[in-house]
Amino acid sequence: MDTKKQYQIAVIPGDGTGPEVVAEGIKVLQQAAKQCGFALSLTEYPFGGAHYRETGETLPEDALASLAAADAIYLGAIGHPEVKPGILEKGILLALRFHLDLYVNLRPVKLYEGVETPLKGKTPKDIDFVVVRENTEGLYAGAGGWLKRGTADEVAVQESINTRKGVERCIRFAFEYCRKRNQKKKLTLCGKTNVLTYAFDLWERTFAEVAAEYPDIETDYAHVDAICMWMVKNPEWFDVIVTDNMFGDIITDLAAMIQGGMGVAAGGNINPAGVSMFEPIGGSAPKYTGKGVINPIAAISAAQLLLETLGEDRAAAMIEAGVIKVLKHDLKSLSAGRMGYSTSEVGDLVVQHIETIESADTAEKIRSR
Ligand code: IPM
Ligand code: MN
Secondary structure, eight states, rough: OOOOEEEEEEEEEEETTHHHHHHHHHHHHHHHHHHHHEEEEEEEEOHHHHHHHHOOOOOOHHHHHHTTSSSSEEEHHHHOTSSTTTIIIHHHIIHHHHHHHHHHEEEEEEOOOTOOSSTOOOOTTTEEEEEEEEEESSSOOOOOOSSTEEEEOOOOEEEEBBHHHHHHHHHHHHHHHHHHHHOOEEEEEETTTTOOOTHOOOOOOOOHHHHOOOTTEEEEEEEEEHHHHHHHHHHGGSEEEEEHHHHHHHHHHHHHHHOOOOOTEEEEEEEESSSOOOEETTTOGGGTTTOOSSHHHHHHHHHHHHHHHHHHHHEEEEEHHHHHHIIIIIOSSSSOOSSSSSSHHHHHHHHHHTTTTTOOOOOOHHHHH
16 A cells, blocks of 8 residues: 555646746655655646636636645746736736635745855855735735726725734744744734834834744844845845735845846735745746756745645755756756756756755755755
8 A cells, every 4th residue: 555645735736837847846845755755746737818808807716715725835937918907916826815714924034055146255154034925915905996087186095904813823923933044033914014004013013012922033124115125235134024014025025136036036815824835936937938948946946835734844845955056057048048957957956956865865964955
């Protein structure tokens, strides 16, 4: 009898280059699973711009139910040049976040050796932090409306919704994550308490209350504008940053650039009590579709995050070790068409590096190779 542990993974390859990078992520996932003694059962879903144009459907109810029953969701990219902005974002990506209550957006920001950062004089030891972004509230909640739309007296209101429960669970996640990460053990709250005196008063009070339960974690606060400044000037100050949805959206794009760009930036949309979804954050890059030139490393790192969240730390460490080797020794550049390899060759290289890892190695040993 096969007693191997099996995970149900829902795969949404999506649009543009999404399917190409997801294929490489799956290749790497399967290799790590094989070497670590568990199995993956993959179910593919067609959602994205092309499917919407064919069927008028974004994310049907029954699909949501079956996605909710998976152990994890692996997403390529959503976005189509022929679909009006907002439809797919709201109809698929945000819908998944809201319906599956993926209340944390987790964005590791790590500069690997061999990757160029635009920050002069900064090295991998300076850029290694994680952003915990609230992912279901704030300005993204969709509260607001128009008055007298299209007239000279038009009024548009977009409100930021911050609930005590929503803020607290995100902050708690950040403290727990910071403790588990066990690096500088420093958690920075990113807000705007000097102007957004209602919302960030709630964040600040909640942060202080929860902090009392984590005496081992050093806490800090910075306004969002200052965070942008420090992230460029002194990224080494950060360990874990926690912030609201909108600020998190903005600072994680800045953070992605200092770690080497969209070719390496991965993220997780996490529900710690349910299913979570993992994605490369670079988008669908339609002009490169089908050319086999796009960098799959971000998608492969998203697969690593997926395994970490499932608790498969050894397998995740193997993937990271493979990525580290490829970035350090193999790729000429991270840019599409300039890697020196095709998309699938990069996936193959990561797999080859993983194959060299002894099955007896522990996650710690693998990481420090
Ligand atoms: C992200 C993206 C999304 C966001 C868009 C595509 C709706 O930019 O995941 O950061 O704004 O959250
Ligand atoms: Mn964004």
